[in-house]
Structures are given as structure tokens and as C-alpha cells.
Amino acid sequence: MGRRVPAVSRALDILELFLDGDGTLSAPEITRRLQLPRTTVHELVTTLAARSYLVPVPEQPGRYRLGVRTYQLGSRYAEQLDLAAEGQQVARAVAETCGETVHVAVLEEADVIYIAKVDSTHAVRMVSAAGRRLPAHCTAVGKMLLASLPPRELAERLPAGGELPGMTPNSITSPEALRAALDEIRERGFASEQRESNPDVSCVAGPVRNRTGRVVAALSISVPMIRWSADRQEELAALAVRGAAQLSERLGHHAG
Structure with missing residues (x-):
């Protein structure tokens, strides 16, 4: 097997968090639950949102939900x-x-x-x-x-x-x-x-x-x-x- 890429694993960890609860999370909640640096979470969330894997929740500033790309893959x-x-x-x-x-x-x-x-x-x-x-x-x-x-x-x-x-x-x-x-x-x-x-x-x-x-x-x-x-x-x-x-x-x- 090849070497695992930490950044990819962390991005997938973030996506899998949305399988629980009401399906919405904020960056501080992700930081706390995954025990990751705040800057790392911000960069990963920004990247996932740019690729439509996450989208902002309307009328809930700072919160995200799964985007259309995850639906397409599923x-x-x-x-x-x-x-x-x-x-x-x-x-x-x-x-x-x-x-x-x-x-x-x-x-x-x-x-x-x-x-x-x-x-x-x-x-x-x-x-x-x-x-x-x-x-x-x-x-x-x-x-x-x-x-x-x-x-x-x-x-x-x-x-x-x-x-x-x-x-x-x-x-x-x-x-x-x-x-x-x-x-x-x-x-x-x-x-x-x-x-x-x-x-x-x-x-x-x-x-x-x-x-x-x-x-x-x-x-x-x-x-x-x-x-x-x-x-x-x-x-x-x-x-x-x-x-x-x-x-x-x-x-x-x-x-x-």
C-alpha cells in the first residue's frame, strides 16, 4: 500500500462529521471535535467549499452543510x-x-x-x-x-x-x-x-x-x-x- 496523505485524511474526517447530528457544523465545532489547528480547519473547509463538497447554510453565518458534489458521488x-x-x-x-x-x-x-x-x-x-x-x-x-x-x-x-x-x-x-x-x-x-x-x-x-x-x-x-x-x-x-x-x-x- 502507498503512503496515506494527511491532508486528504483530514478533509475526509471533516466530511464524515456531517453524518451525525443535524448535518450542519461551524469551523470552531470542527476544530474542537477533530482536535486540529484552527488554521488547518479553515484552509480545508475553504477548499471543500470551493469544490462544492461543503456549502454555507443560508441565514446561519459560519455554518456549513454537505454540498451537491457529495450527493453526486453518492x-x-x-x-x-x-x-x-x-x-x-x-x-x-x-x-x-x-x-x-x-x-x-x-x-x-x-x-x-x-x-x-x-x-x-x-x-x-x-x-x-x-x-x-x-x-x-x-x-x-x-x-x-x-x-x-x-x-x-x-x-x-x-x-x-x-x-x-x-x-x-x-x-x-x-x-x-x-x-x-x-x-x-x-x-x-x-x-x-x-x-x-x-x-x-x-x-x-x-x-x-x-x-x-x-x-x-x-x-x-x-x-x-x-x-x-x-x-x-x-x-x-x-x-x-x-x-x-x-x-x-x-x-x-x-x-x-
């Missing part, structure tokens, strides 16, 4: 918990329908992280695990998620020049080719990849939306090439999109 944590649990249930139902391996994944920087997985019932199947991390542009789930990003955010996650890392000879390594592929994904509403992350496996994926309509995950179906065909891709793509829509409904999304 909401994201709860969303991820719900997504993993609900995703596992939907993935199981989809896997029972098609007999293939089903994943649910989220985007983290330029990678995807698998948060739910149900194995194929076939003897020949994809070997993977929840928690695995892969380059987004090499996977169907990742391309689905990248295609759902606003242009500016997509540009921030992809290199301006040079090649993208590949996992197989079929991986897309050109940023221009990837952008063209993402345009196609937006038009047809699902993503696919053929032996781009695994030389023996192809996948299709659909978008998972939260209650606000934002794409927060993707659901994919992975198939060994011995069971892959154009007709099978079309059939499984429709199933992946339906499964993703079912998961979206569980997260509170209602299609218009």
Missing part, C-alpha cells in the same frame, strides 16, 4: 451498485435465451470494465471474468459506449494522432477508422466486433440508459466463431438491444 455509487445487481439479473435472462456468454460493462477513461457476466451453456465458450478491463475500442461494449459520448468527451478519450493499441490483427488501430465505425453504430443502434479482442470470438452489444436517458453501460453477447454467422449476428444484435432496453427500464429509463 448517487453515482448507488447507480453503480444498482447497475451491477440489475445487470447480472438481465444478463442471466439473456443468456438463458441464447445460450451464449453475456456481459454488462461500463466505460472507465478509454477502457471498459465488466461488472456482470453470465457464462454460455456450451462446452466451447468465451473465457472471461467480471472485473476484467479491456481497451474500449477493441470490444463491442466499448464501441457502443464510445459511440454514445458527446463529441468533445470522445475527443478527450481518444488520441489526437498515432495508432490505437490492438489486441488482435482485426483490432481497429486507426482513430479515423474508429470514428467511422462509431458513426455507423450510432446509425444502426448496436455495436459489433469480429475477433477484435479475441481471435476466436465475435460480439454484439446494445446501449443501457439510466433514468435521464444517458448511456451508462452496454450489454453484449459473445459468441465463438464456430457458432458465428451473418444471420446469427443479426439475431443476437436484436436480442442484445432488447436486453439492454430491459436493463434500462430497471434503471428507471422510459423510452419515449
Whole structure:
């Protein structure tokens, strides 16, 4: 383990004080309860307030309460918990329908992280695990998620020049080719990849939306090439999109 940073620990100690009582505190109260120097508390509170982790209480000068950033972090944590649990249930139902391996994944920087997985019932199947991390542009789930990003955010996650890392000879390594592929994904509403992350496996994926309509995950179906065909891709793509829509409904999304 790395060394703990005292200033960060003290800032977190301050935030955790607000879990008790009526949820409001003054700097002198924080100083007394944590036995910290007054100047240190003043600097930490000022910094937390500047970042919206704390906000002044209206009509109570000198007192603070938790700010909107703590709510946003808590909401994201709860969303991820719900997504993993609900995703596992939907993935199981989809896997029972098609007999293939089903994943649910989220985007983290330029990678995807698998948060739910149900194995194929076939003897020949994809070997993977929840928690695995892969380059987004090499996977169907990742391309689905990248295609759902606003242009500016997509540009921030992809290199301006040079090649993208590949996992197989079929991986897309050109940023221009990837952008063209993402345009196609937006038009047809699902993503696919053929032996781009695994030389023996192809996948299709659909978008998972939260209650606000934002794409927060993707659901994919992975198939060994011995069971892959154009007709099978079309059939499984429709199933992946339906499964993703079912998961979206569980997260509170209602299609218009």
C-alpha cells in the first residue's frame, strides 16, 4: 500500500462529521471535535467549499452543510451498485435465451470494465471474468459506449494522432477508422466486433440508459466463431438491444 496523505485524511474526517447530528457544523465545532489547528480547519473547509463538497447554510453565518458534489458521488455509487445487481439479473435472462456468454460493462477513461457476466451453456465458450478491463475500442461494449459520448468527451478519450493499441490483427488501430465505425453504430443502434479482442470470438452489444436517458453501460453477447454467422449476428444484435432496453427500464429509463 502507498503512503496515506494527511491532508486528504483530514478533509475526509471533516466530511464524515456531517453524518451525525443535524448535518450542519461551524469551523470552531470542527476544530474542537477533530482536535486540529484552527488554521488547518479553515484552509480545508475553504477548499471543500470551493469544490462544492461543503456549502454555507443560508441565514446561519459560519455554518456549513454537505454540498451537491457529495450527493453526486453518492448517487453515482448507488447507480453503480444498482447497475451491477440489475445487470447480472438481465444478463442471466439473456443468456438463458441464447445460450451464449453475456456481459454488462461500463466505460472507465478509454477502457471498459465488466461488472456482470453470465457464462454460455456450451462446452466451447468465451473465457472471461467480471472485473476484467479491456481497451474500449477493441470490444463491442466499448464501441457502443464510445459511440454514445458527446463529441468533445470522445475527443478527450481518444488520441489526437498515432495508432490505437490492438489486441488482435482485426483490432481497429486507426482513430479515423474508429470514428467511422462509431458513426455507423450510432446509425444502426448496436455495436459489433469480429475477433477484435479475441481471435476466436465475435460480439454484439446494445446501449443501457439510466433514468435521464444517458448511456451508462452496454450489454453484449459473445459468441465463438464456430457458432458465428451473418444471420446469427443479426439475431443476437436484436436480442442484445432488447436486453439492454430491459436493463434500462430497471434503471428507471422510459423510452419515449
